[in-house]
Each structure stands twice: as C-alpha cells, then as structure tokens.
Amino acid sequence: xxxxxxxxxxxxxxxxxxxxxxxxxxxxxxxxxxxxxxxxxxxxxxxxxxxxxxxxxxxxxxxxxxxxxxxxxxxxxxxxxxxxxxxxxxxxxxxxxxxxxxxxxxxxxxxxx
Amino acid sequence: xxxxxxxxxxxxxxxxxxxxxxxxxxxxxxxxxxxxxxxxxxxxxxxxxxxxxxxxxxxxxxxxxxxxxxxxxxxxxxxxxxxxxxxxxxxxxxxxxxxxxxxxxxxxxxxxxxxx
Numbered sequence: 028x029x030x031x032x033x034x035x036x037x038x039x040x041x042x043x044x045x046x047x048x049x050x051x052x053x054x055x056x057x058x059x060x061x062x063x064x065x066x067x068x069x070x071x072x073x074x075x076x077x078x079x080x081x082x083x084x085x086x087x088x089x090x091x092x093x094x095x096x097x098x099x100x101x102x103x104x105x106x107x108x109x110x111x112x113x114x115x116x117x118x119x120x121x122x123x124x125x126x127x128x129x130x131x132x133x134x135x136x137x138x139x140x
Numbered sequence: 141x142x143x144x145x146x147x148x149x150x151x152x153x154x155x156x157x158x159x160x161x162x163x164x165x166x167x168x169x170x171x172x173x174x175x176x177x178x179x180x181x182x183x184x185x186x187x188x189x190x191x192x193x194x195x196x197x198x199x200x201x202x203x204x205x206x207x208x209x210x211x212x213x214x215x216x217x218x219x220x221x222x223x224x225x226x227x228x229x230x231x232x233x234x235x236x237x238x239x240x241x242x243x244x245x246x247x248x249x250x251x252x253x254x255x256x
Contacts, residue, residue, distance in 0.1 A: 031182065070230055070247035071183070114182065130182030
C-alpha cells in the first residue's frame with residue numbers, strides 16, 4: 028500500500044466550474060501537508076501548505092481531516108491555466124529514519140473551454 | 141537569483157556508462173535533495189544533504205552516489221547506469237530540513253535521463 032495515495036484522474040472540468048479531490052495518507056504521525064502543482068514535464072512548485080484549520084488562497088481551498096487521514100484541494104471558478112497535475116505531499120516529521128517526505132503520484136486536472 | 145539549476149537537461153547513456161548530474165542553488169539553502177520521478181509514481185527521494193560535506197540516503201539510494209563539497213552544489217553520480225535508472229531527476233533545495241508551512245522546497249527544472 029502506498030503511503031500517500033491520490034486519484035490519478037484525469038478530472039475533466041469545464042471552465043468556471045468547481046473541482047475537488049482528495050489525498051489519503053497512511054501514517055497517523057504525519058505532521059505537515061502540502062499541495063504542489065506540476066505542469067507537464069516541468070518541476071513541481073508549491074501551491075499551498077495545508078493547515079489544521081484549513082486554508083484558502085484565492086480560488087484554492089485546502090482542508091485537512093486528521094481523523095480520516097486525508098487532505099483535500101478544491102478549485103473554484105476553474106481557469107484553463109489550472110490544467111496541471113496536483114501533487115499531494117506529506118511530511119512525517121523528523122525521526123532517525125528521515126526521508127519520510129512522501130509525494131503522491133498526482134491528480135491530473137484538465138480544464139476545458 | 142537563478143534559483144535551482146540542473147545540468148544537463150537531457151542525456152542518453154548506454155548501460156554501464158557513468159555520469160554526474162549537477163545541481164546548483166544560489167539561495168544559500170542548507171538542505172538539498174535528489175529525487176527521481178517515474179510515470180505513475182510520486183517523486184522518490186534518492187539522497188539528501190543537510191549541509192556542506194554531509195550526505196544521507198533517502199528512499200531509493202541504490203546505484204547512486206552523491207557529494208556536497210560546496211554548499212551551493214549537490215552532485216548525483218551514476219557509476220554504472222542501468223535501464224532501470226531511466227527517469228526524470230529533480231534536484232531541490234530548502235532552507236530547512238523539515239519544511240514548515242512557511243517553508244518550501246524549490247525544485248530545479250529536471251534532467252531527463254534515458255539509459256539504453
């Protein structure tokens with residue numbers, strides 16, 4: 028079982044619509060959570076961090092559900108430029124076996140005119 | 141600032157050949173990382189460094205070696221390339237080892253390596 032799992036998609040979204048997707052993680056000791064965006068064949072870039080209370084950045088809203096061990100990303104009023112792969116990243120905290128900075132395989136979002 | 145740069149951008153190797161990938165950052169970050177990304181899989185950590193002169197193994201270190209002789213550079217070496225090492229390699233740097241919400245990892249543009 029993967030430690031960080033995402034629905035690969037693609038999520039086909041009409042321009043202006045709302046799309047939401049989740050990411051589940053297996054380690055309950057996880058401490059920090061992030062969403063990265065990756066455009067085709069480009070490097071990942073931080074989209075937003077995910078706070079315990081949930082947070083919003085413009086059209087993007089991230090939520091954390093520790094009890095069910097998942098984080099979510101919601102995109103409102105989708106733009107064509109939102110087409111990308113969204114990577115879920117979970118960091119388990121510092122231990123003597125560091126390296127627990129786990130990336131999901133990504134969820135592809137395609138926004139159509 | 142150039143951020144994080146990687147050299148080369150593309151490379152084709154034959155099985156058994158060796159090569160070194162160079163990562164450079166000009167942000168004075170302490171921490172640097174090498175990842176590989178394969179289709180259908182998330183980025184996997186190969187090696188990382190918490191400072192000049194230090195390196196440590198990540199999730200998939202076999203077949204790779206690294207060196208951090210200067211703070212701004214992190215080299216990834218393949219001593220004897222294998223087809224299983226065909227991948228996209230990303231370097232990243234971070235001001236801290238344990239990124240907090242105010243921190244992030246900054247990635248280089250990637251190196252696309254094919255081993256025949």
